[in-house]
Amino acid sequence: xxxxxxxxxxxxxxxxxxxxxxxxxxxxxxxxxxxxxxxxxxxxxxxxxxxxxxxxxxxxxxxxxxxxxxxxxxxxxxxxxxxxxxxxxxxxxxxxxxxxxxxxxxxxxxxxxxxxxxxxxxxxxxxxxxxxxxxxxxxxxxxxxxxxxxxxxxxxxxxxxxxxxxxxxxxxxxxxxxxxxxxxxxxxxxxxxxxxxxxxxxxxxxxxxxxxxxxxxxxxxxxxxxxxxxxxxxxxxxxxxxxxxxxxxxxxxxxxxxxxxxxxxxxxxxxxxxxxxxxxxxxxxxxxxxxxxxxxxxxxxxxxxxxxxxxxxxxxxxxxxxxxxxxxxxxxxxxxxxxxxxxxxxxxxxxxxxxxxxxxxxxxxxxxxxxxxxxxxxxxxxxxxxxxxxxxxxxxxxxxxxxxxxxxxxxxxxxxxxxxx
RNA sequence: GUGCUUAUGGUGUAAUGGUUAGCACUACAGCUUGUGGAGCUGUCAGUUCCGGUUCAAAUCCGGAUAGGCACCCCA
Numbered sequence: 173x174x175x176x177x178x179x180x181x182x183x184x185x186x187x188x189x190x191x192x193x194x195x196x197x198x199x200x201x202x203x204x205x206x207x208x209x210x211x212x213x214x215x216x217x218x219x220x221x222x223x224x225x226x227x228x229x230x231x232x233x234x235x236x237x238x239x240x241x242x243x244x245x246x247x248x249x250x251x252x253x254x255x256x257x258x259x260x261x262x263x264x265x266x267x268x269x270x271x272x273x274x275x276x277x278x279x280x281x282x283x284x285x286x287x288x289x290x291x292x293x294x295x296x297x298x299x300x301x302x303x304x305x306x307x308x309x310x311x312x313x314x315x316x317x318x319x320x321x322x323x324x325x326x327x328x329x330x331x332x333x334x335x336x337x338x339x340x341x342x343x344x345x346x347x348x349x350x351x352x353x354x355x356x357x358x359x360x361x362x363x364x365x366x367x368x369x370x371x372x373x374x375x376x377x378x379x380x381x382x383x384x385x386x387x388x389x390x391x392x393x394x395x396x397x398x399x400x401x402x403x404x405x406x407x408x409x410x411x412x413x414x415x416x417x418x419x420x421x422x423x424x425x426x427x428x429x430x431x432x433x434x435x436x437x438x439x440x441x442x443x444x445x446x447x448x449x450x451x452x453x454x455x456x457x458x459x460x461x462x463x464x465x466x467x468x469x470x471x472x473x474x475x476x477x478x479x480x481x482x483x484x485x486x487x488x489x490x491x492x493x494x495x496x497x498x499x500x501x502x503x504x505x506x507x508x509x510x511x512x513x514x515x516x517x518x519x520x521x522x523x524x525x526x527x528x529x530x531x532x533x534x535x536x537x538x539x540x541x542x543x544x545x546x547x548x549x550x551x552x553x554x555x556x557x558x559x560x561x562x563x564x565x566x567x568x569x570x571x572x573x574x575x576x577x578x579x580x581x582x583x584x585x586x587x588x589x590x591x592x593x
Numbered sequence: 594g595u596g597c598u599u600a601u602g603g604u605g606u607a608a609u610g611g612u613u614a615g616c617a618c619u620a621c622a623g624c625u626u627g628u629g630g631a632g633c634u635g636u637c638a639g640u641u642c643c644g645g646u647u648c649a650a651a652u653c654c655g656g657a658u659a660g661g662c663a664c665c666c667c668a
Contacts, residue, residue, distance in 0.1 A: 258668035
């Protein structure tokens with residue numbers, strides 16, 4: 173054994189994950205469903221570097237997030253660089269940079285990894301992947317409905333039914349109207365909104381709110397207004413639009429605010445209805461002013477983001493995770509070293525017919541090679557030795573059923589595809 | 594950043610402060626020259642790290658590190 177002091181740790185960095193093949197399989201399963209749904213709604217895929225100028229996040233996000241919750245460093249050319257903590261500013265930047273060339277409305281999506289420097293806990297890591305889907309250039313209830321419909325369709329494509337989750341919807345304009353009518357100054361509105369976002373988790377909510385507003389009368393009046401507001405005509409229009417698309421698990425919940433300053437209209441969050449995991453999984457909303465950050469005129473935009481960690485937790489708790497299957501369909505077992513070249517040639521011929529083939533060079537006994545294929549859950553095995561080389565006929569064994577069939581090389585691929593469905 | 598809690602072979606676990614730290618799985622080798630999933634045998638491999646208390650520490654104490662949970666904050 174090597175000297176302990178010189179050995180490098182096999183542990184991954186704090187708050188990030190290794191994706192072993194079984195993990196990556198699930199990751200890919202989730203991503204493929206997201207991609208398929210987005211593209212079925214006419215969304216185009218885009219991407220960008222994880223590195224951004226730090227200033228991109230300074231103006232629109234709070235001080236604490238930039239200073240304490242991002243990975244920011246100075247590069248060798250004295251530039252402040254940040255590992256993207258979210259995708260929306262990058263999306264807005266890309267649109268603003270080419271706004272003359274991009275026909276609006278545009279529908280874009282990406283599945284990107286984002287980073288935040290904080291203490292990891294359940295559902296919150298330092299790196300996670302999230303789907304971001306945004307429609308830019310259209311305002312109104314039908315665009316809002318489409319975004320919610322995509323979130324809904326993704327949940328269904330992953331196996332969830334409407335009983336498994338609910339879509340809680342509100343509208344930032346409800347709050348704005350209340351702030352106006354109560355004469356709450358612009359300066360304390362953002363903080364008040366963030367406070368409302370945490371309302372359900374707080375015990376002394378009313379006291380803190382009165383403190384923030386510096387007026388217990390205003391606090392009481394605001395709470396009273398909120399509690400009496402069950403819906404708005406806009407949200408009811410939205411409900412109708414969703415019901416036309418057979419989406420019936422929307423509920424109006426004026427307590428949904430989504431903490432961020434940039435939302436300007438509809439906001440929503442998707443909740444798990446399982447009593448043991450009754451929490452917000454992901455959400456989104458309308459933000460019509462983000463392009464002004466780049467000196468651009470406002471452009472109406474609505475979007476949402478869905479993270480892989482919460483998606484995986486949801487699938488796990490609802491027993492919806494797929495069971496692992498490798499991409500490899502066939503293992504070619506070499507039973508005599510003299511047949512190795514012949515086995516590799518066979519594998520190459522099968523690959524040309526779109527069969528995925530791994531050749532086993534271990535030199536172990538056939539039984540052990542079969543055992544390994546079975547353990548790796550490879551469905552078929554073909555043993556190749558001098559007999560096969562000389563006759564040109566191969567025995568294909570289905571490891572799940574034990575069934576064997578002997579065929580000439582050119583008929584193997586067809587047999588496999590019909591057996592695999 | 595704060596608090597609570599946990600840490601034993603690769604994995605999962607066991608061990609009143611007192612034998613050589615036990616068991617299962619995995620891996621590897623063999624019983625077994627071309628058809629497996631079983632069985633048997635054997636091998637590799639562990640008390641996270643640093644310090645303290647004690648005749649004696651996996652076990653008690655302090656610190657570090659890492660994981661989990663909650664707070665803070667929420668993209």
